Amino acid sequence: MLEPSLDLYGATFDKVDVVLSDLLVKSHARYALIVDRTGFVLMHQRAVWAPKPPSLDSLATLIASNYSANAAIAKLFGEDGFRETVQQGTDVGTYLEELGDKALLVTVFDASAPLGKVKLFTKKAVEQIRFLLEGVDEPRPTFEPDQAWSDDTGALLDGLFTERTHP
Amino acid sequence: MLEPSLDLYGATFDKVDVVLSDLLVKSHARYALIVDRTGFVLMHQRAVWAPKPPSLDSLATLIASNYSANAAIAKLFGEDGFRETVQQGTDVGTYLEELGDKALLVTVFDASAPLGKVKLFTKKAVEQIRFLLEGVDEPRPTFEPDQAWSDDTGALLDGLFTERTHP
Numbered sequence: 055m056l057e058p059s060l061d062l063y064g065a066t067f068d069k070v071d072v073v074l075s076d077l078l079v080k081s082h083a084r085y086a087l088i089v090d091r092t093g094f095v096l097m098h099q100r101a102v103w104a105p106k107p108p109s110l111d112s113l114a115t116l117i118a119s120n121y122s123a124n125a126a127i128a129k130l131f132g133e134d135g136f137r138e139t140v141q142q143g144t145d146v147g148t149y150l151e152e153l154g155d156k157a158l159l160v161t162v163f164d165a166s167a168p169l170g171k172v173k174l175f176t177k178k179a180v181e182q183i184r185f186l187l188e189g190v191d192e193p194r195p196t197f198e199p200d201q202a203w204s205d206d207t208g209a210l211l212d213g214l215f216t217e218r219t220h221p
Numbered sequence: 222m223l224e225p226s227l228d229l230y231g232a233t234f235d236k237v238d239v240v241l242s243d244l245l246v247k248s249h250a251r252y253a254l255i256v257d258r259t260g261f262v263l264m265h266q267r268a269v270w271a272p273k274p275p276s277l278d279s280l281a282t283l284i285a286s287n288y289s290a291n292a293a294i295a296k297l298f299g300e301d302g303f304r305e306t307v308q309q310g311t312d313v314g315t316y317l318e319e320l321g322d323k324a325l326l327v328t329v330f331d332a333s334a335p336l337g338k339v340k341l342f343t344k345k346a347v348e349q350i351r352f353l354l355e356g357v358d359e360p361r362p363t364f365e366p367d368q369a370w371s372d373d374t375g376a377l378l379d380g381l382f383t384e385r386t387h388p
Binding site for chain 2: 108109112113116117119120123124126127128130131132133134135136137138139140141142143144145146147148162
């Protein structure tokens with residue numbers, strides 16, 4: 055089964071969330087996403103003023119597959135991959151930077167954000183997130199079904215499978 | 222059959238060739254290519270000091286297919302495609318700009334070329350090439366087999382199919 059390759063949870067998740075919000079405020083970008091290289095959205099933030107984003111799952115899948123395709127071009131020149139990619143359309147642009155060897159940080163901006171600022175603050179955010187991920191010694195959350203969970207589930211199943219009593 | 226979608230020949234070809242050489246000198250980029258969106262190399266230039274490039278046909282095919290894939294991301298944001306794309310690896314980078322709706326101008330540069338210069342002179346080259354292509358009223362070259370061609374081909378075929386006389 056495909057699974058996200060980077061685990062973000064607990065206090066680290068909250069800290070990275072703050073870094074993304076901060077990036078949006080400082081760069082005036084629309085959205086910031088952390089995308090797994092297999093195509094999952096790991097985290098995302100949207101600026102308060104930004105329009106509703108398109109499907110982030112579609113975006114993450116396209117970004118991850120294009121990243122791999124572009125790595126093929128980089129390999130022609132003896133590079134492992136392209137560290138950063140900027141794409142500019144008439145109004146909307148994307149800036150993508152590698153976040154370790156498993157994920158990508160993607161900033162989506164429009165004409166209201168100067169590209170220089172987007173690059174600068176995305177680079178800073180990448181550094182901060184890398185630092186946060188390196189320091190993770192938090193135990194991975196585990197799921198331990200207790201008596202209350204067991205009772206609740208039993209009751210739910212009984213409700214589903216008990217014969218209906220007609221009035 | 223797949224055919225290049227842009228015709229470059231005669232005086233226009235020579236003029237565009239000069240624009241590409243000029244781009245390389247001014248920006249200190251390694252290679253400049255005009256790539257058809259279906260994946261053909263239409264023209265290319267290499268700086269005299271640049272190392273031997275990788276297979277340009279492979280490069281053109283990858284660039285054209287990635288351009289289309291990236292257009293899918295642009296469409297999510299209501300754009301037709303990304304006008305320009307910059308990709309930077311550790312040493313080598315590519316800068317890609319749309320050249321009309323059929324071709325792309327790709328500049329490949331390394332750490333010795335400042336990105337600002339690469340962008341500036343690629344943009345100027347795009348403008349010049351667009352202008353040159355708009356003014357094309359040269360007739361498309363045609364192939365008219367004449368008597369000499371007919372005689373030569375006849376002799377060639379005779380040579381190929383005549384029985385070998387053993388000495």
